[in-house]
Amino acid sequence: DTAVSQTPKYLVTQMGNDKSIKCEQNLGHDTMYWYKQDSKKFLKIMFSYNNKELIINETVPNRFSPKSPDKAHLNLHINSLELGDSAVYFCASSQGGIPYGYTFGSGTRLTVV
């Protein structure tokens, strides 16, 4: 069983489109995150949710809207996609704070053409 699963793994889309990436964790964790990894491999947090509540929003454009229907799911919706949105997006989850475990999904490679 995959602990943190993301779909799709690859997403190619045109500028201006709206797309969603889904994330599910079966670890029973109470906090979920989205990170963005750029072409230079730099990883930066975008959002975190704790029990469906937004905790962190790191000055991400409001074209990005996370949605957490329940604590096991955190989806990322992106409106009006731009070329600069091309990156690998990682979902992660943790329980009881970072030192107690932090698990990443395998990533979604988004390419905007």
Place this chain on the structure above:
Amino acid sequence: GESVGLHLPTLSVQEGDNSIINCAYSNSASDYFIWYKQESGKGPQFIIDIRSNMDKRQGQRVTVLLNKTVKHLSLQIAATQPGDSAVYFCAENKAGGSEKLVFGKGTKLTVNP
């Protein structure tokens, strides 16, 4: 192994040699640090962590050293194997602060057989 410029730092070693990967962290208030390994097409995978009240911690074939005076972390891998080839990241966190990891720029390790 610290990042300068726009390129991902690289380290190339022979199988069986020891590897040392360095990282400079940004926040002097950070008190928890993690090293991650990221293989191609996968998410970051936990290797070893260390709290700021320690200056050294050993795992299986890996050792992390922390120098708080100069805000420097290093990861030592003993008897490096081809399976160790990956991008390595350090990450920092401040307990009691926001539940996010701040990642350093990665180092690409290539192990030659």
